Amino acid sequence: MRDVPWSGTGSDGADTKALVVEGLDVSYGDAKVLFGVSLRVEEGQLVACVGRNGAGKTTLLRTIAGFLRPSAGRIRYGDVDLVGWKPYEIARLGIRYVQQDKRVFSDLTVRENLELASYATGDRNWDIVFHYFPKLKELLDRKGGYLSGGERQMLMIGRALLGNPKVLLIDEPTEGLAPSIVELLRDVFRELKKSSSVVIVEQNLPLVADVADKVYAVKEGRIAAEISDAQAIKGHAYEQYL
Amino acid sequence: MSNTCDPAMRDLEANVPSLKRTLAERMLGTLKWWVGILVPFGVLGLAGWILPLPFVMEVLIFSIYTMACNFLLGRLGFISFGQPAYLAAGAYGTAFYLYYFGTDPYMGIVAGVLAGFVVSALAGAVFVRLRSDYFALVNLALTVIVFYMLQKVLAPITHGDNGLWFLDRMRNTPVLDITNPRQLALLIWLVAVALWAFYKYIDGTIFGACCLATKTNEDKVKFLGYNDFAIRWTGFVLANTTAALAGSLYGIYFGFVSPEMASAARAADPVVVTILGGTGTLYGPLVGALAYVGMKDLVSRLVGNWEFFVGLLLVTVMLAGEKGIWGTLQPIAQRWVGRWVSESRE
Numbered sequence: 001m002r003d004v005p006w007s008g009t010g011s012d013g014a015d016t017k018a019l020v021v022e023g024l025d026v027s028y029g030d031a032k033v034l035f036g037v038s039l040r041v042e043e044g045q046l047v048a049c050v051g052r053n054g055a056g057k058t059t060l061l062r063t064i065a066g067f068l069r070p071s072a073g074r075i076r077y078g079d080v081d082l083v084g085w086k087p088y089e090i091a092r093l094g095i096r097y098v099q100q101d102k103r104v105f106s107d108l109t110v111r112e113n114l115e116l117a118s119y120a121t122g123d124r125n126w127d128i129v130f131h132y133f134p135k136l137k138e139l140l141d142r143k144g145g146y147l148s149g150g151e152r153q154m155l156m157i158g159r160a161l162l163g164n165p166k167v168l169l170i171d172e173p174t175e176g177l178a179p180s181i182v183e184l185l186r187d188v189f190r191e192l193k194k195s196s197s198v199v200i201v202e203q204n205l206p207l208v209a210d211v212a213d214k215v216y217a218v219k220e221g222r223i224a225a226e227i228s229d230a231q232a233i234k235g236h237a238y239e240q241y242l
Numbered sequence: 243m244s245n246t247c248d249p250a251m252r253d254l255e256a257n258v259p260s261l262k263r264t265l266a267e268r269m270l271g272t273l274k275w276w277v278g279i280l281v282p283f284g285v286l287g288l289a290g291w292i293l294p295l296p297f298v299m300e301v302l303i304f305s306i307y308t309m310a311c312n313f314l315l316g317r318l319g320f321i322s323f324g325q326p327a328y329l330a331a332g333a334y335g336t337a338f339y340l341y342y343f344g345t346d347p348y349m350g351i352v353a354g355v356l357a358g359f360v361v362s363a364l365a366g367a368v369f370v371r372l373r374s375d376y377f378a379l380v381n382l383a384l385t386v387i388v389f390y391m392l393q394k395v396l397a398p399i400t401h402g403d404n405g406l407w408f409l410d411r412m413r414n415t416p417v418l419d420i421t422n423p424r425q426l427a428l429l430i431w432l433v434a435v436a437l438w439a440f441y442k443y444i445d446g447t448i449f450g451a452c453c454l455a456t457k458t459n460e461d462k463v464k465f466l467g468y469n470d471f472a473i474r475w476t477g478f479v480l481a482n483t484t485a486a487l488a489g490s491l492y493g494i495y496f497g498f499v500s501p502e503m504a505s506a507a508r509a510a511d512p513v514v515v516t517i518l519g520g521t522g523t524l525y526g527p528l529v530g531a532l533a534y535v536g537m538k539d540l541v542s543r544l545v546g547n548w549e550f551f552v553g554l555l556l557v558t559v560m561l562a563g564e565k566g567i568w569g570t571l572q573p574i575a576q577r578w579v580g581r582w583v584s585e586s587r588e
Contacts, residue, residue, distance in 0.1 A: 065465065091467035099462065105455040112451050119448040120467040159466070 017078035018042050019064070019095070019167050019197060024073035026056075026063050033059045035221045036073070041167065041214075046193040048208040049201045051218035057201040058100060060218070061169045064199075065097035066090040077167070091120075094166035100175065100201075102152045104159075106145030110136055113144055113155055114162065121163025129158035132188050150181035157188065167197045174204045186211060209234045279442060282528055283435045290427055299427050299495055301528075301535045302434045307488035308519065308527035309441055310481040311512035316522025317450065318477045319457030321374070323509040324365075324381025325485050327388040330504035332358040332486025334392065334400070336493040340408040342399075347412045347420050351490045358486015359479065366478040370471065385506050392501035400501065409497025420494060430491055437484060442524055444480075453477045485512075518556055520566025529568040 019041040026034040034056045041047045049057045062068050064075055066087035075082040082090055091097070105113055114136075118124050130137050133154040139147065147155065153173060160168055174182045182204065189211045192198055202208050208215060215233055217225040227233050290298040307329060314320040335357025336350040344350070369380055392400050400406065412421050420426040444450045452473045455463050460470045493499050511534075519530020534552060542548040562570055 067461070067464075086469075087461075087464035088467050088469050091465050097465045099465070103459055103462070105451075105458045105462065107454050107458055108451055115448065116451055116455060116463075116468075117466050 017166065018076075019199070020074075020076045021060075021064065022074045022076070024060070024063060024075070025071045026059055026068055027071055028059075032071075033221050034063070034070075037218075037221070037223055038073075039216050039223065039226075041197045041199055043166075043197055044193055044195075045213045046189060046198040046200065046211055047214045047216065048212040049199065049216045049218050050203065050205065050208055051224075055218040056221040057218050058171055061097060061171050061199065061201060064090075065095065065169055094163070096160040096163075096165040096168050098156050098160050098168065098170040098173065100171035102149055102156065102176075104144035104147065104152050104155050106143065109141050109143050110147070110155055111140040113159055114140075117159040117162040123163040126162070128161050128164075132161065132191070133158050133184075150177050153177060153181065153185070157185075161192075165196050167199065168192065170198065170200045172201055172203065174202065174207060182207065205239070275442070278524075279435060279439050282525060283431065283438065286528070286532075287431050290431070295423060295427055297535065297539055299423075299430055300539075301531050302427075302430045303488050303491050303495065304515065304535055305528045305531035306430075306434055306437055306491065307485055308512050308515045308531055309437055310485035310488070311516045312519070312521065312523075312527045313441060313444075313453075313477065313481040313484070315513070315516050316526075317445075317453040317457065318474060318481075319374075320370075320474075320478070321378045321513060322381045323378050323506075323513065324369075324384045325482075325512045326504045326506070326508050327365075327381070327385040328358050328362055328482040328485040329489035329492070330388055330392065330499075330501070331361040332489030333493040333499045333503050334406075334489075335486070336490040337406045337408060337499040338399070340411050340493075341406045345411055345413040346415065347494050348415060350412070350494065351487070354490025354493065355483060355487050358489065359483045362479045362482030362486070363475075366475045366482070370474040370478050382506060382509055385504055385509050389501050389504040389506060392504055403501060405498055405500030405502075407498050408493075412494070412497065426495060430495070433487070433491065437487075438524070438528075445524065449473070449476070514552065514556060516566075518552075518559060518566055520569035520572075523566065523568050523572065525568045525572075526566055529571075530566065533567060 021037060021039045024034050024037040025032065026037075037056070037060060039047065039049075039060075049060065051057050059068065063070055064082070066082065066085050066089070070083060073083075077093065077095060080093070082093075082095075085093075087097075105116070108116070114126060114129060118126070135151065136154055136158055139151060144152065144155065157168075157170065157173065160170075173185055177185070186207055189198060189200070189207075193211075193213070200208075200212075212233055213230075214226070214228040216223050217227070286298065286301065307325070310328070311322065311325055314322050332354040334354075336354035338357075339353035340347065340350040343353075365381075365384060369377060369384075372380060393402055414421050418425050418429055420429050452463060452468055456470055456473050456477075463470045463473065489503065492503070515530040515534045516526065517530075518533055519526030519528070533555065537548050537552050537555070541551050545551075559566055559570070
């Protein structure tokens with residue numbers, strides 16, 4: 001077991017670290033899902049992965065987060081090879097994964113949900129959470145199970161923000177949410193990339209075109225296109241990958 | 243959690259101005275915390291002067307035994323049919339010490355707790371990797387193995403079905419002489435109160451929240467940077483060492499242990515009592531033990547098959563909302579107390 005101290009807090013930004021995925025192959029049993037996937041996320045970049053359901057986007061995030069072990073390829077963060085690391089070790093390194101399912105700890109209050117993240121990261125200052133999601137302040141004593149979908153998403157992202165994470169992996173953050181919440185998240189993402197690298201898996205194309213610095217189109221387990229030019233990102237016909 | 247007393251989280255209030263509480267609010271919180279512990283056990287302690295002492299002792303020991311199962315089921319989401327194995331580990335740890343090595347009953351209790359700790363630490367390293375039905379069954383298998391070991395394999399030292407008698411080997415102890423039944427009852431009462439306070443404290447700590455979070459979604463616990471295996475193992479060992487302590491106290495109380503303690507036929511008892519009292523509630527183990535031992539002692543005097551009435555009560559409780567006796571009564575009690583407080587203010 002690696003003794004991984006929480007490395008999110010206290011980053012002075014001096015060491016530029018990129019998240020680099022190279023030639024990633026991932027299988028579920030005999031079924032191969034990712035075929036030689038490569039991507040690069042520079043510090044302070046927001047990278048979006050688009051693609052239809054079953055293309056392998058979530059599998060890609062779960063593999064980076066340490067839940068799946070690739071059969072080939074490398075995942076590097078700075079000069080650290082993350083393959084073989086346990087999910088909690090990767091989280092302690094400052095790479096935080098926000099799942100698609102929008103399930104929080106339903107038996108715990110919002111306060112307790114945040115305290116769990118606080119304790120794990122050693123970051124007891126919740127200003128950043130309330131800065132992005134002031135509504136959570138009013139909901140501190142409400143149990144997670146009684147939150148709406150949007151409130152749960154706020155809590156999940158808010159929880160991931162504690163400890164000044166280096167990389168945020170966010171899976172389908174706007175799925176099934178009201179337009180007002182999507183607008184809120186759009187603003188949050190724009191601000192977030194100033195302090196962290198962000199990878200989002202998203203099918204909301206206007207949102208992607210608006211906030212992403214780079215877009216990877218994932219099709220049938222392969223990277224079908226990489227769009228990094230700002231103009232191209234806004235005007236690209238992503239529908240062809242959905 | 244920060245409303246309670248986890249030292250690691252106290253400074254949250256200093257960092258988040260909106261979470262700051264006044265001194266009066268803090269004092270009221272602390273007062274409620276202690277009243278919540280002392281009132282129910284105080285009532286039961288006083289009942290010890292009215293009700294038969296063996297009945298009160300058995301309720302208290304059974305409530306300790308159930309606290310362990312309540313923590314496993316209510317906090318970690320583990321349904322365990324292996325509790326008799328840990329109970330027997332504690333009882334036999336105590337019995338071996340008092341039969342073969344020494345005469346100090348306190349040292350016997352320490353030996354029992356250590357035995358329970360070792361068994362649960364070893365079993366936990368393997369068992370907590372399993373979930374739900376497999377966990378329940380593998381624990382049941384352990385109970386069967388322990389029973390067989392005590393009855394057959396280790397018969398030369400356990401004396402098989404005859405058991406080990408050590409009541410007359412326990413020497414008098416200073417301060418609280420637990421060879422005296424009334425003083426033993428006081429010790430059991432103190433242990434029950436201390437354990438109950440301990441579990442109440444745990445509930446308010448990050449560890450308690452981690453256990454509950456692991457039960458809800460262990461993947462997300464990993465995302466937060468916690469070692470979920472370590473959380474489950476620690477909780478498992480904690481709970482089953484508590485069960486072993488109950489076994490040790492049973493041993494001291496009866497001055498006798500037999501393989502019957504590890505019988506698989508009794509494997510469902512703590513689970514039933516936990517559900518009966520109210521899974522995951524703090525008062526549940528005490529209420530469940532009171533109902534169960536009460537049924538056993540009182541109903542069995544009137545009719546032969548008291549288990550029938552426990553089953554009937556369990557079905558009724560489940561149909562009433564799956565919250566157990568305390569889970570059902572708690573909102574009613576809170577309403578009464580609230581009404582009484584508001585009326586007394588007027």
